[in-house]
Amino acid sequence: MQLPVLNDAPAAKGGCSASSCGTTDNQMDSLPDSIREKVQNHPCYSEDAHHYFARMHVAVAPACNIQCHYCNRKYDCANESRPGVVSELLTPDQAVKKTMAVAANIPQMTVLGIAGPGDPLANPERTFETFRRLSEEAPDIKLCVSTNGLALPDAVEELSKHNIDHVTITINTVDPEIGAKIYPWIFWKNRRIKGVKGAKILIEQQQKGLEMLIAKGILVKVNSVMIPGVNDQHLAEVSKVVKAKGAFLHNVMPLIAEAEHGTFYGVMGQRGPTPDELQDLQDSCSGDMNMMRHCRQCRADAVGMLGEDRGDEFTLDKIEDMEIDYQAAMEKRKVIHQAIQEEMDSKRLEKATKAAQHKAEPKLTTRPVLMAVATSGQGVINVHFGHAKEFLIYEASPDGVRFISHRKADQYCGGDSTCGDGESTLQVTIRALAGCEAVLCSKVGYEPWEMLETAGIMPNGEHAMEPIEEAVMAVYKEMAAAGKLDEKPEAVRASA
Amino acid sequence: MAVKIVESCVNCFACEPVCPSNAIYEAKPHFLVDSKKCTECEGAFADYQCASICPIEGAILNALGEQINPPGSLTGIPPERMAEAMAELQSH
The missing domain is CATH 3.30.420.130 (Dinitrogenase iron-molybdenum cofactor biosynthesis domain)
Known part of the structure; x- marks a missing residue:
């Protein structure tokens, strides 16, 4: 199945096309209704939704099966905000408790993601136990997962069982030579494999996993880290490849590299892109692909709206004391979600009217x-x-x-x-x-x-x-x- | 003969499930190896499984007390470069 993407799709049913909206490049406008339905309250998949809905990550997945040059596995810092960083590692049981506490206290939280601090699929038991329990005990929360893709093909069947309809794969390259400059090693079939050989296996697994997810009807977002001089010239090609395979959204993010993070890129002085360079690349990919531009590159234990982190309010000792009646919370959440949806719909209509006026001028x-x-x-x-x-x-x-x-x-x-x-x-x-x-x-x-x-x-x-x-x-x-x-x-x- | 996990371990759980002898267990302040159970993967795998997935240089020692993954071997950062960068940060 190939999903239509921006600039390729016929004018979306029930929505306003980019030109009639007065907003250009509106991320949602060209999506078919079936996808819009799935992402309309997902802040990480819809630019529109991120103004209204919140998300959270639970840090249940500490192990990783690869090394990336932008990551340092000595993760433990309360003051930094970047992927892979967490303060408290949770057991699945603690994660379920925390999720329900947040859902009850921040009713606009619609999405629970597992994103680390390692690779969620390199911790299959902890990750799937969390998903299994949440899909039973908190069925009104959307579940999603992000992965480096190495273990993805083996996990697709299990993912589809837990009603996870959003998966993010980080794909920084489709070329093993470039991959060797980003991934120093992978752990594969009981061996640590370095260099081009390791990168080649990783890339094959990512692409295979992507195809399998699409075949199952699971929505796939692709994240790419833009690393000037390494993969910046290559990411437009990545965008084309993943679009052709059916990914519906591409999120090109800037490299975060500071010496104090102790990462390879940080210590070796690799710079991140300037805002202009990032925008130029996103614009050049957007002709082919629906681009995400509102990513905040959040921590693997972030809580709240995308621009904020309310994790401090939900530490283990605090949630211990919270009594949550989830049935009652679900009733309340339903009412609030409905109200937000109505507000979003009316704003969208208003926007279309204004845009029509704008067009007439x-x-x-x-x-x-x-x-x-x-x-x-x-x-x-x-x-x-x-x-x-x-x-x-x-x-x-x-x-x-x-x-x-x-x-x-x-x-x-x-x-x-x-x-x-x-x-x-x-x-x-x-x-x-x-x-x-x-x-x-x-x-x-x-x-x-x-x-x-x-x-x-x-x-x-x-x-x-x-x-x-x-x-x-x-x-x-x-x-x-x-x-x-x-x-x-x-x-x-x-x-x- | 057994391998040993030392204090630079970050408790990432990666080694625990890959051990063919179930010799690794969660402990405070870091994971430990049951030396009675550890076989150094002999007869099972060519490489130490724990040290093949461990992301932290120097965190696992072989029976001779040597670092199986010495500085620079996993991150690719030359140790002298790392030392320079850290000294630079300290001076600020």
Whole structure:
């Protein structure tokens, strides 16, 4: 079975096509109803859903069967947010308890994933015990799993039994020579196999697993880590290959590599991509493939909305004291999910109406502009500039508004030459917004206002509580009317 | 004769299921090898199974007390490069 993907599909039934939406590249719009149904409340599979629904990971899977050069297995840090890092390893029993506690307390949590800290399928007993119990005891939670793919072919049958209809495979390459630069070894048939030989086996298993999942009707997302100079030129090819095999979504993520992580890439000075490089690659793949751009590369024990982590509220000692009546919780969750769904539907309709109006107006011929938005969910601008932990980046152009990426406001210093000592959090945040010409938030204080203006980023607090796309388009039109879009701004792309 | 797991073990569970002699068990602060049960995989496998999946260099010693996976052998990071990077971080 081959699933239609963006730009290939006929205009989706019941949805609005990209051009009529006023938003371009809308991730959901071209999907057939059957897939839309499956992902509409899954924050990691639908850009739309991630404004409303939360997810959690339970760290039940410590063992791994391969080594990746971006990973250090000495995982244990409460302050870092990246894949493979966890604070507490859970038994399946503890994981079930934690999941139910979170589901009862964060009713918009719809998805439970197992993502590590090792490879879930290298820990089949712990992983499947958790899935089996949750599918029986908490049937209203979607289950999903992510894997490096080495053990995937052997697990497909078992996965399909547990009603897991979302699987993420990390595929960084389809070329063993490139693979040898990413994976130093795999453990396969009782041996540690290094270099090209190991990478070749891994790639074969990933591709075979992908085909088997598609044959079972299981939705597959492919994650790829973009590593400049290693696989960056190759990922468009990966995108084509996995699309042809039926993966429905491709998530290209930037390499995270700092010396203090102790990873091969971190210590050896391999750099990650710049936001521009990442966006260019995502754009070049998007002609062929439905791209995910809202991934937060979260921890293997993350809890909450994608941009947040509420894991602290659900540590083992805290959930020990929680009495959960799951039947009651399920009733409550159902009502809340329904309300959210209605809100999403009405917003989608509103968006389509606005877009139709936009289309009827004379088309602008102005250049595209990047804008940053402060939001904590619900698809509206609702966060004070100073409180924003991250910003969503949108591009406004005569074709409409499209989501590009997110940027962290509190990025820690990478120690490079552009980051001088004593740089304030505010300066770091403003630097993170490089390339944006406006920032939309519910409020902006006096000090940041001046600094933003100096940095060439127009602060805007006039659209508080308004839907993001509408507000971005309104600001874009104001900029156009004011003649600000007639010329290129200074070095936008170069500095972004 | 038996292998030994030492304190750099990160408790990832990977070795426990691959041991052909069920000699590895979970313990605090880290996994341990029952030296009476360990056969060093003799007669079963060409390589030590625990040390073939272990991701941590130096965490498993052979019967002579030598590291089966010495520094740099698994991550590919040359030990002197690692030392430099760590010294650099310490100085900040």
